[in-house]
Amino acid sequence: MRELTVLCVDADEAERAATSDALAADDEVAMTAAGSVAAAGDALDAGGVDCVVTAYDLPDGTGLDVAARIRETTPDTPCILFTDASPDRIDTADREDVVVEYLPRDMPDARDALARMVGNLVSQRTQVGYPLPTREDERLAALEQYDRPGMDAAEAFDRLTALTRKYFDVDVAFVGVIDAHEERFLACAGASWETLAREDSMCTHTILRDDLMVVEDTHEDDRFADNDRLDELNIRAYAGVPLETPRGATIGAFCLTHDEPRTFTDDELADLRRFAAEAMDQLELRRQLNECEDARDTADHEGAGLGDDGGDDP
Numbered sequence: 001m002r003e004l005t006v007l008c009v010d011a012d013e014a015e016r017a018a019t020s021d022a023l024a025a026d027d028e029v030a031m032t033a034a035g036s037v038a039a040a041g042d043a044l045d046a047g048g049v050d051c052v053v054t055a056y057d058l059p060d061g062t063g064l065d066v067a068a069r070i071r072e073t074t075p076d077t078p079c080i081l082f083t084d085a086s087p088d089r090i091d092t093a094d095r096e097d098v099v100v101e102y103l104p105r106d107m108p109d110a111r112d113a114l115a116r117m118v119g120n121l122v123s124q125r126t127q128v129g130y131p132l133p134t135r136e137d138e139r140l141a142a143l144e145q146y147d148r149p150g151m152d153a154a155e156a157f158d159r160l161t162a163l164t165r166k167y168f169d170v171d172v173a174f175v176g177v178i179d180a181h182e183e184r185f186l187a188c189a190g191a192s193w194e195t196l197a198r199e200d201s202m203c204t205h206t207i208l209r210d211d212l213m214v215v216e217d218t219h220e221d222d223r224f225a226d227n228d229r230l231d232e233l234n235i236r237a238y239a240g241v242p243l244e245t246p247r248g249a250t251i252g253a254f255c256l257t258h259d260e261p262r263t264f265t266d267d268e269l270a271d272l273r274r275f276a277a278e279a280m281d282q283l284e285l286r287r288q289l290n291e292c293e294d295a296r297d298t299a300d301h302e303g304a305g306l307g308d309d310g311g312d313d314p
Contacts, residue, residue, distance in 0.1 A: 005030045006118060009040045009054035009066055015105075019053060019082065022111035023118060037061040041069045047222040049077060051118050055105075056083035056090060064092065067100045075131055075208050078121035082114055130199040133208055133250065140180055142249035146283045147177050147184075156282050157187030164275050165189040168268065170258045171234065175279050176203050177243075177252035186252075193233070200229035203253040206240040212269060212276075214239045217261035234259040239269065241276035246284065254279045 006023050008031060010016035020031040032049070034040040037060045043049060052070060054063035067079045080101045081090070087102065101121065103114055133139055157175045165173035172190035176183045183201040185193050198204050205223060206213045215238045218224040240255035254276035264272070 004028055004050045004118075005032060005048050007032050007034060007040060007043050007049045007052045007054075009034045009036075009052065009058065009063065011035050011055065011057070011059050015055070019111060019114070023053070023115055026115060026119075029118070035059070037065045037069070040066045044069055044073050044077075049074070051121060052077060052079045053082050053114065053118065054079065056081055056085040062091070064090070064100065071134075075134065078118075080114065080117060080121070082110075130204045131208060135249075139207075139249050139251065142245055142247065143177060143179060143251045146245070146251055146287050147179070154187060157279065158189070160275065160279060160282070161187045161189035164254075164256070164272075167271070167275075168256055170237075170256045170262075172257045173255070174257075175243075175252065175254055176201070178203055178207055183252075191233070196229070200227060202230070202235070202238050203240055203255060206253045206255070207242055207250045209242060212239060212241040212273065214264055214269070216263050220261075233257075236260050237262045239264050239272055241273055243276060243280045243283065245280070251283075 006029055008016055008020050008023070010019065010033075013035070016033055016035065020033055023029050024031045032043055034043050035058075037058050040052070040054065044052075052066060054066045056063045058065070063079075063081045063083065067081075070077050070079050078101065080103055082103050082105055083090075084105045086104075090102075101117060103110065103117060107113065161173040161175060165171075170190070172188065172193075174188040174191070174193065175186045176196075177186060178198065178201070180198075182198050183196045183203050185195070188194075202213075202215065202218075202224065215221050215224065218227070218230050218236055218238065224230055235257045237258040237260065238255065240253040242250045243252045243254060244250050254272070256272065
């Protein structure tokens with residue numbers, strides 16, 4: 001088992017050292033440290049952090065700002081607010097969507113409890129094997145409205161992905177939806193992919209973002225460098241746009257992949273967003289048509305029921 005890397009964020013050098021020493025007593029935990037929100041952000045951007053333990057009061061913000069930064073980069077990374085600030089002093093007004101664990105630093109044997117909490121949180125995270133959006137249940141419920149047997153959009157998506165592949169001169173262009181355990185490809189120009197396990201799919205990370213995700217070289221990205229399945233599929237470069245419903249649920253992604261590292265210009269990425277918007281419009285149109293058909297079928301069924309009531313004619 002590899003070492004777990006824990007980032008300890010605290011402006012007080014003595015407190016930071018005491019916390020780091022307590023956690024590093026476990027031979028499987030490696031420590032890194034930061035004294036501010038900015039320094040913590042740099043450490044998170046560098047990658048490889050499995051858990052964050054942060055004080056609340058920091059010279060350039062609060063521990064909730066650190067937690068918000070985590071949500072932008074690696075939303076599944078656990079964050080523990082380890083502080084002597086009481087809950088009523090912690091201002092969550094601007095950070096209502098940030099989820100953290102809270103552990104008071106002034107409780108008896110606080111650092112022993114912290115070590116147990118870190119172990120439990122990281123263990124729970126690794127059991128899943130891939131990062132989950134904050135509102136995963138709501139996202140899956142929304143997906144059911146757009147991904148139904150009667151909503152065949154393959155022909156339209158086949159044309160769209162074929163055009164996109166030629167326009168960008170890439171190996172593959174595809175439309176994929178992410179369900180609970182895998183990505184399923186509604187159309188895939190340039191390959192015959194049907195499904196991909198969610199832990200192997202780059203779109204698993206794309207759906208965590210508000211905007212597109214670009215990886216110019218998978219071998220140079222910590223998230224994907226050891227993903228053998230991507231090598232089997234000859235994916236070295238990737239650009240993907242989240243497919244977001246009108247109500248804000250991200251159900252999949254519209255993507256490009258290439259077998260060699262490559263960059264994308266700002267104009268190309270703007271065009272990719274337009275192609276993705278067309279794909280989402282097609283899905284929304286089919287959802288609405290399906291909804292109308294369901295309503296008509298229900299009305300027809302109820303009308304037939306009224307005609308079979310067995311009563312006498314007037």
